[in-house]
Amino acid sequence: MEKYLIINGIKVFFDNEKNILEVIRKAKIELPTFCYHSELSTYGSCRLCMVEVENMGIIPACSTPCSSGMVISTNTEKIINMRKIVIELLLANHDRDCTTCQKSQSCKLQTLARRFGIETVRFKNVTHKTDKDLSTYALVREQDKCVLCGDCVRFCDEIQSIGALGFVNRGSKSVVCPSFGKDLELSECVYCGQCSRVCPTGAITPRSEVRQVWKALSDKNKKVIVAIAPAVRAAIGEVFGLVNESGIRTAGKIVAALKNMGFYKVFDVSFTADMTIVEEANEFLERLKEDNIPLFTSCCPAWVKFVEQYYPEFIKNLSTCRSPQGMYGAVAKRIMPRVLGVKKEDLVVVSIMPCTAKKYEARRKELADNGEIDIDYVITTQELAMMIEESGLRFQELESYAFNMPLGFKTGAGVIFGTSGGVTEAVLRNVAGSMSDGQDESEQFSFVRGDNGIREATINLLGRELKIAIIYGLRNARQVLRELKTEKRKYDFVEVMACPGGCVGGAGQPVYNDLVTRQNRTKVLYENDKTLELHKPQDNPYVQKLYNDYLGGAPGSTKAHEYLHTHYKYKKRYKESVAISDNDNKGVEINVCFGNHCMKRGSKDILKHIVEYVESKKCKDKVNISASVCLEKCFSAPNVKVAGTTISKPSDKIIEEAVDKELK
Amino acid sequence: MKSNYEKFKSVCSILEHYSFDKSKLIPILQAIQEEYKYLPQEILAFISSALNISPAKVYGVATFYSHFSLTPKGKHIIRVCDGTACHVKKSSSIIEALREKLNLSESEMTTKDMLFTLETVACLGACGLAPVLVVDDKVYGQMTASKAVTLIEQIKG
Incomplete structure (x- = not known):
């Protein structure tokens, strides 16, 4: 028997939709919501999706399951009034400086206020101007x-x-903020920025660097060079009403727009993505030889920070290759001055990314050259669109331009980097080597493509069976890491991207809320790959030339390591420590680690011994004992730090000696 | 007064008592508040690490319930009932008198010498005795402003 709902008098069939909201939307009625996202759990707090159901009264559509024969009205006078009041109340509580808001025109609250014809807000504005x-x-x-x-x-x-x-506090005092009401920087945030993508208003937005870039462009003594990431070309058209435009044409329009704004050279991050693959594939082969696997990709800075914070034991598995942006930075700042004949100090390097975490990555100390960062400014696809609008350029009508050489030439492998599975496919193409004539190299490994957050593939290559995992979403990554630890899973190569769908779904992209938009972006990248002449990064003649001229001739050379590799380190999540001594933090510092690992391995006994020993020596006032999470040496737990020196797995005697030494 | 070490030891025992079970977060926080008289930030961070839950979640729970306090409280806690019955019986004059006596305000609830904390509660469930106040779990019924002030002087000794 077919199941159906009657929505505004029209019969609509349903099957497995999880609530009536989904069926109503299937019937092409845009029921307003703030708190409903199909990928998240149902929360039911915004009360905008209220509908009237016969014999049930007014109920929220998002949290009502379907039952056949329900008679639903979505637009009765009662409901419309209710929605209006909800919006009016929200507006009373809202900083309504729309004209200066980043989210203006993509803000759901603004759109709904317009849709429902809110002309006045009858309530007093009660924002606090925090x-x-x-x-x-x-x-x-x-x-x-x-x-x-x-x-x-x-x-x-x-x-x-x-x-x-x-959520912090309750009722009218509720706010959303990081732990202890502190700034985001002090939290565990990995900067994926997906919060800003799902935020219906401007409460969380990517931090704009547009002003700084304009300033650099107007400085006559500076030459500003820029490169665009693969995923940018797949999405920017959405802002200007260009649908189903090919990646090559859109990229050409972006180049034209950037030249118009006064950028000196426009390059393609796909070029350095080609380099990343060549370098990473080389690392992979070496690791296979040494049996130092699995190799984790390290292109996604949010994923890298995630491993550094939560799984220090896997840091060694992260590829030491810089991300394509990292490689672009090194090449642009350290090699391009010689190629372009411009002084390093006169060069300003900008990158355009689909990502907010890339802004953080660019400032990582590990990527700096003697303390100087390579990339001066990172702007997102959204910010690029703003710059284009600000310049008054009619993007739709611009004629395509070509990228500048040499960092503008890429193979298809560098382009598909922007989607989940793309890095894996590119690495496989590189490892597999050239194919015989006539075969389509862009389809050789297309079986790694797909939409699931955890995908697996097994490939016979290099005379062995390679097991591969492709993951997006960090919860998925956490699950896989846990199972790798218990050896429930075993892989040779693991690709992780933090954002759903990979970089195409990044938080720097134009705001989207539906799966179809994201899938279209992925399609654009694969088509772009197909229409390029070359598909294997090792075939890129300019990559080869760059290696020959500046990078020691081949992947993995000393020079390549100096320029194209980096390192990672454990990042502490907690900064707090608990005072154990009662002497107001005076005296020799003794820090006992109470992180998870150490606690399981007896930090309590160590602390007990120290406290008792200090008491027996009658020197309580001369030491300042504290418990902290954590000392970042989880492999050798338990740990104690005496006057700055960490002692791992200490015996009672060793601690006593260390304390005695400091007290003398 | 307990030393910092003794208090920290009891935090560890509380965690062990609840087998590091994250679903027992609220009883754990209650037990810890019993120990410290409030929830120090560094202890909350430690709890979040030990139970493997994000600190934002622990902080969210700790700020949601008015029972939990994130600032140190005085030695004696005075709770004046301001529920409907007590309010009608002029509990607000008691609150005002105590604030004046202890030099406190709506935002500043603990005396500088850390001797008293003055709180208001919505209902103590003893409406028959209205207006009611509770000092350190001892209930005083049919209070007036002057009786309350005398009571404070007695406690101070």
Whole structure:
């Protein structure tokens, strides 16, 4: 028997839709919501999706399961009035400086206020004008624009398993903020920025660097060079009403727009993506020889920070290759001055990314050259669109231009980097080597493509069976890491991207809320790959030339390591420590680690012994004992730090000696 | 007064008592508040690490319930009932008198000498005795402003 609902008098069939909201939307009725995202759990707080159901009264569509024969009205006078009041109340609580808001025109609250014809807000405005959180390069938080829908909180927790944001307080005092009300920088945030993507208003937005870039462009003594990431070309057209445009044409228009704005050279990050693959594939082969596997990709800075924070034991598995942006930075700042004949200090390097975490990555100390960062400014696809609009360029009508050489020439492998599975496919193409004539190299490994957050593939290559995993979403990554630890899973190569669908779904891209938009972007990249002449990164003649001229001739050379590799280190999540001594933090510092690993391995006994020993020696006032999480040496737990020196797995005697030494 | 070490030891025993079970977060926080008289930030961070939950979540729970306090409280806790019955019987005059006596305000609830904390509660469930106040779990019924002030002087000794 077919199941159906009657929506506004029209019969609509349904099958497995999880609630009546999904069926209503299937019937092409755009029921308003703030807190409903099909990928997240149902929360039911915004009360905008209320509908009238016969014999049931007014109920929220998002949390009502379907039952056949329901008679639903979505637009009765009662409901419309109710929605209007909800919006009016939200507006009373909202910083309504729309004209200066980043989210203007893509803000759901603004759209709904217009849709429902809100002409006046009858209630007094009660915003508090709290300061913006500008602690990170990636994101800006503005509490007064929050509607408390909790989308960010649930995304961070449910999809990314981070939980950097949470609800604080209750009732009218509720706010969403990082732990202890601190700035985002001090939280565990990995800067994936998906919170800003799901935020219906401007409460969390990517931090703009547009002003700085304009300033550099107007400086006559500076030459500004720029490169665009693969995923950017797949999405920017959406802002200008260009649908189904090919990646090559859009990229050409972007180049034209950037030249018009006054950029000196326009390059393609796909070129350095080709380099990344060549370098990473070389690392992979070496690791296979040494049996030092699995190799984790390291192109996604949010994923890298995730491993550094939560799984230090896997840091050694992260590829030491810089990401394509990292390689572009090194090449642009350290090699291009020689190629272009421009002084290094006169060069300003900009990159355009689909990502907010890339803003953070560019400032990582590990990527700096003697303390100087390579990339001066990172702007997102959204920011590029703003710059184009600001210049008054009619993007749709621009004629395509070609990228500048040499960093503008790429193979298809560098282009598909922007989607989940792309890095894996590119590495496989490189490892497999050339194919015999006539075969389509762009389809050789297409079986790694797909839409699931965890995908597996087994390939016979190099005379052995290679097991591969492709993951997006950090909760998925956490699950795989846990199972790798218990050896429930075993892989040779693991690709992880933090954002759903990979970089195409990044938080720097134009705001999207439906799967189809993201899938279209992926399609654009694969088509772009197909239409290029070359598909294997090792065939890129300019990559070869760059290696020959500046990078020691081949992947893995000393020079290549100096320029194209990096390192990672354990990043502490907690900065707090608990005072154990009662002497107001005076005296020789003794720090006992109470992190998870150490606690399981007896930090309590160590602390007990130290306290008793100090008491027996009657020198309680001369030491300052504290317990902290954690000392970042989990492999050799338990750990104690005496006057700055960490002692691992200490015996009672060793601790006593260390304390005695300091007390003398 | 307990030393920092003794308090920290009890935090560890509390965690062990609840087998590091994250679903027992609220009883754990209650037990810890019993020990410290409030929830120090560094202890909350430690709890979040030990139970493997994000600190934002622990902080969210700790700020949601008015029972939990994130600032140190005085030695004696005075709770004046301001529920409907007590309010009608002029509990607000008691609150005002105590604030004046202890030099406190709506935002500043603990005396500088850390001797008293003055709180208001919505209902103590003793409406028959209205207006009611509770000092350190001892209930005083049919209070007046002057009786309350005398009571404070007695406790101070």
